[in-house]
Amino acid sequence: MTTLALIGAGGKMGCRITDNLVKATHPVHYVEIYEKGIRNLEKRGLKPTPQSEAVSKADLVILAIPDIAIGKVSQEVVREMKPGAVLMVLDPAAAYLGQLPEREDVTYFAAHPCHPPVFNDEVTLEAKRDFFGGVAAKQAIVCALIQGPEEHYELGEQIAREIFAPVMRAHRITIEQMAMLEPTMAETISSMMVTVLGEAMEEAVKQGVPYEAAKDFMLGHINIQLGIVFEKVNPFSDACLVAIEYGRRAMIREGWKDLYKPEKVYEQIDVMLHPEKLRDLKLEG
Template sequence: MMIREDLKYFVVHPCHPSLFPFEDNLSLAAQKDWFGGVGAAKMDMVCAMQQGTDADYEECEAFARKMFKPIDRSFRLTIDQMIILEPALVESITAPLVKGIRMAVDACVEKGVPRDAVMAFVMGHLKVQFGVLFDFAGFPFSDGANLALKNAMDVIFKPNWIENIMNREAIDKSVNDITHEISK
């Protein structure tokens, strides 16, 4: 991309409404606001100033807050930090993990478990699992759950899987693929 010296380059990306908003009386519209920016659910955003001053950053951040409102928190990052978050973290790691959950749900249904029962069971357990693993819940897994978790990690995940996705070469390739390959 050609960089013009007379322009400010500000990069912003919404974090999207959280799985755990921790808000009293959250409206149904806010609960169903998947992307944010429509005024229903609060969300955070990440921002970076590629070219410009601190004053430019403040001006651009204020504009971004209006564009994606309602914004709760805004995090100032570098461009390099932003590409660790996306595509590496959310598109190359968390999306495949969630896709794997969906595939496992479908496998349960194929084995004869009623879909409504599978969905109720997995969604409830996901809440507990996210709560425990991200330190929201304030309690640990049971010994049996910890053993099953440990055993499954060795089956599901390859050695060095995080580094294989989050190293700079892999991130740069992913960014290049996204920005060049899909536009062909």
């Protein structure tokens, strides 16, 4: 059986994974050093295992910790891992920046949830309100074998399916492609645009539109717009196409797709892990 070590088991992300792993058949060592996290484990009837003990016994180690800490923590963890073991990271950032330590006899694997899709067949209230996934709503995941033997991909995907369950499908991609999906597509672009949608609604409210009317109007139209763009349910009207072009010229700078260039992806991740660098970046154009 595959023995697991979950680092950060009592944290925000770790608790969601812990709740799934307690249902699995694998032996699991839960590692947590912070008092709040330890209390979260106690609520689940679990006791933390010291990191060195857990890692040295594990066939697969999961880092459920913030991206900014992965570089430092991985140095400690990888040093204690046994030959042939697998280190799983849940975000491509640290691996893409080359922050994982060099050790050829340890496998590096990355997995990340896609989160439950907007268009789904969920019927229970619990699943409908499970926006992040890993509880009741089905989601897809993406996986990448960064280094190590090919047979370790299957093991990594299997564990990823368990920690992010229920999983409807898994996509195998490269770590470079995962970095393009997050942060570039999902955070730099998509999350930014969604915050602008929220600001647009708030501006309408400031101009006198009742809040509930503005919210209903915005969310209803977003639903249609997503259906048109991603499900091809209907084309935009001619008048709407004109408005779209007007908005594009007013709000979107030329060359924004350069964000997908490798050097720009690297820059985005570097700034995310070192927020102080954002102050000095020249992004206006």
